[in-house]
Amino acid sequence: MFLVIIGLSRPQLIDSIKETNVDVVDIVLVMDISSSMLATDFPPNRLEAVKNTAKNFIKARTGDRLGVLVFAGESFIQCPLTIDQEVLISLMDEIKIAEQSYDGTAIGMAIANATNRLRHSESKSKVMILLSDGSNNAGELDPLTAADLAAKFNIKIYTIGAGTNQDVSFIPGRGYIRNEIDEETLKSISKRTNGQYFRATNLSGLEQVYDTIDALERTEIEIKEFTQYKELFGWFLIPALILGLSGQVLDRNIFRKRL
Numbered sequence: 713m714f715l716v717i718i719g720l721s722r723p724q725l726i727d728s729i730k731e732t733n734v735d736v737v738d739i740v741l742v743m744d745i746s747s748s749m750l751a752t753d754f755p756p757n758r759l760e761a762v763k764n765t766a767k768n769f770i771k772a773r774t775g776d777r778l779g780v781l782v783f784a785g786e787s788f789i790q791c792p793l794t795i796d797q798e799v800l801i802s803l804m805d806e807i808k809i810a811e812q813s814y815d816g817t818a819i820g821m822a823i824a825n826a827t828n829r830l831r832h833s834e835s836k837s838k839v840m841i842l843l844s845d846g847s848n849n850a851g852e853l854d855p856l857t858a859a860d861l862a863a864k865f866n867i868k869i870y871t872i873g874a875g876t877n878q879d880v881s882f883i884p885g886r887g888y889i890r891n892e893i894d895e896e897t898l899k900s901i902s903k904r905t906n907g908q909y910f911r912a913t914n915l916s917g918l919e920q921v922y923d924t925i926d927a928l929e930r931t932e933i934e935i936k937e938f939t940q941y942k943e944l945f946g947w948f949l950i951p952a953l954i955l956g957l958s959g960q961v962l963d964r965n966i967f968r969k970r971l
Contacts, residue, residue, distance in 0.1 A: 751881035785816030818851030823858035847894030871898040
């Protein structure tokens, strides 16, 4: 009788299901590896500081596809777009200053090469983070023309000018070099692609720039919650029915024996 009462009260098991949709962001880090990146105004030098900061940025972008392109007088894909952070960071560690025969700063060609990697992406957000400490002095393509090409494919470019505000910087074994960051061009590149320009004059400033970009490129996460109700009355009514029938059978057998 107790089981029947529980069963008739229609007990239910409530099961909550969450459905999460996340839009992946495709990001190509475009890094200057010209000889001026050996300057020591960012310890231990500009290149190593950028690599370490970029690796922290990569670790924070779980689920996104990231790639790395390096450039000096020419540009090269260091790592194609991937979600494998370990592979990406390992390839980041291998980045070195370009050989003298490839020295220079071909910003336009670097943008074009990165655009070619991103243009077929189906992600809603396609981003390029371009860091340079100089001005375009190599390559066959003007940086602003390359930026216009990127804009046609809805690629947003964040540009970073890296280097101290002083007129010169020191490079071990070479002495002092002039700082020649072309801020106007970097600003125009970001403006034409709906991005943003940042100036990093020291290591902490560089870290802050990457943190800011990380926050700007956070996609919205859509969470839908569904509630399912599972009826449990059968778990109680069926045993009650079986027990009831068993009781009737026993009663009949006992009654027959008495007769």
